Amino acid sequence: MTGAITFRRKAVDRTMKALFCLAAILVILPLFLILFDLLIKGGKELKLTLLIDLPHPVGEPGGGIANGIAGTFVITLLAMLWSVPTAVLCGIYLAEYGKGKFASAVRFAADTMTGVPSIIMGIFGYILLVLPMKRFSAWAGAAALSMIFIPVVVRTTEEMLRTVPTTVREAALALGIARWKATLRITVRTAWPGILTGILLAMARIIGETAPLLFTALGNQFWQTRLDQPMAAVPLQVFTYAISPYEDWHDKAWAGALVLITMVLLINIAARVLTREKR
Amino acid sequence: MENVFEIHDLSNWFGENQVLKKIRMDIGKNSVTSVMGPSGCGKSTFIRCLNRMHDMTPGFRMSGEILLDGTNIYSEKIDPVYLRRRVGMVFQQPNPFPRMSVFENVAVGLKLNGGKLSRADISEKVERSLVMAALWNEVKDHLRQSGASLSGGQQQRLCIARALAVEPEVLLMDEPCSALDPMSTSKIEELIEDLSEKYTIAVVTHNMQQAARISDQVAFFLMGELIEMDKSGKIFTNPSDKRTEQYITGRFG
Secondary structure: HHHHHHHHHHHHHHHHHHHHHHHHHHHHHHHHHHHHHHHHHHHHOHHHHHHOOOOOOOOOOOOOOHHHHHHHHHHHHHHHHHHHHHHHHHHHHHHHOOOOOHHHHHHHHHHHHHHOHHHHHHHHHHHHHHHOOOOOOOOHHHHHHHHHHHHHHHHHHHHHHOOOOHHHHHHHHHHOOOOOHHHHHHHHHHHHHHHHHHHHHHHHHHHHHOOOHHHHOOOOOOOOOOOOOOOHHHHHHHHHHHHHOOEEEEEEEEEHHHHHHHHHHHHHHHHHHHOOOOO | OEEEEEEEEEEEOOEEEEEEEEEEEEEOOOOOEEEEEOOOOHHHHHHHHHHOOHHHOOOEEEEEEEEEOOOOOOOOOOOHHHHHHHHEEOOOOOOOOOOOHHHEEEEEEEEHHHOOOOOOHHHHHHHHHHHOOOOOHHHHOOOOOHHHOOHHHHHHHHHHHHHOOOOOOEEEEEEEOOOHHHHHHHHHHHHHHHHHOEEEEEEEOOOOOHHHHHHHEEEEEEEOEEEEEEHHHHHOOOOOOOHHHHHOOOOOO
């Protein structure tokens, strides 16, 4: 009798454990399938020319996505140039000062914006900047990406600051340090690795965004140094190549996707390394 | 003896909950005053009134006056930031700033308090504070090491050095030894004795032996009231209130 019950309990135990493991495998499986597929299909086009050449016309062999890689960096950094300070300061406000209704409203707005489909940000950027400027531009692309970046970083900054113990804030104030200085130079410094990780993860997110750029940065077949002109970006090139009817462009789309996912992986790894460093 | 603090009928509330009830107390210059009593008697709440640490607590209200050298510290004229430079504080849990070195922990108050000090001045003041906190010999070769890497007792002395660096007149200590082992505790107690030559010190403790060892005068709190305050020798041998006697003979608390 007891033996049978024990056997049954152990069997249920093992089954449940197997289920949990299975779920974990299902979660990571897509990442490995995607990586594997990309390596197979994109690997053959992954040559040095891909990284340093401009796109070639259809049918002409060779060519690369150098302008897209440069454009992705320019647009992303441009977006971060104003988004990082804005988002971090807003996160500080929410964590250190925000107690009333206004703060709740900001939190709610940030959470809602995080869930807004990214194409909406693209359309918004189109209406806000492309129409008045009468041209597609890197500015507009950066603005659209900012709207994705900011709410994420606002919330992660707030979360990270909340992990700083109250005793740290009290110790700073007890030294007769003005509150804004104590906040910036002590509380924020204490939470900085976490805040930086949040920034990098958000950067990884916007670097691969396609939809917000479709109506804003538009894409470009050539080098573009002016920020008020259409600019190429890797996700846009992948998109263009992938929907084209040409076989050699399809190969380039795969290679571009491989480049993109490698950039995202590198940023993610950087974020991990930064948090692991002395905590 | 000249009084540094004069407290008149201090009462305070957190929301509807009254904690302190009509406290009257004088704290003499360069003396060590212990505030003792059972948990929840309001002794920490009391000491944190003296450097306005409750200012940020929502729902905090108070009545009465706390005079520092004759000026009410809760008056409009007093900026709590400047008050806290005169009245330093050491907390119950050693709380060195994480991610700052031993040196930076002591220097940060000097650097962020707006004074224009040269590098050499800062180094000198950091050294002097660490010497005063009886920590210099143990850390002088590890000033760049993280403050969090020190032992608990060393961390607490680091916090004392940090508080001393900004040159306060009064040092408030909220159960500074309750998280420490007996060896570290005796070091801090010796330190308090040395510091009392230059500073006015108020220490919260629930350890009667400690109060007896370190203080010139002892205040006994119970349920938010100041039951009795007297010379340390008197209060432990011949207290005037029955409740004090019951507490020190271990009948409650």
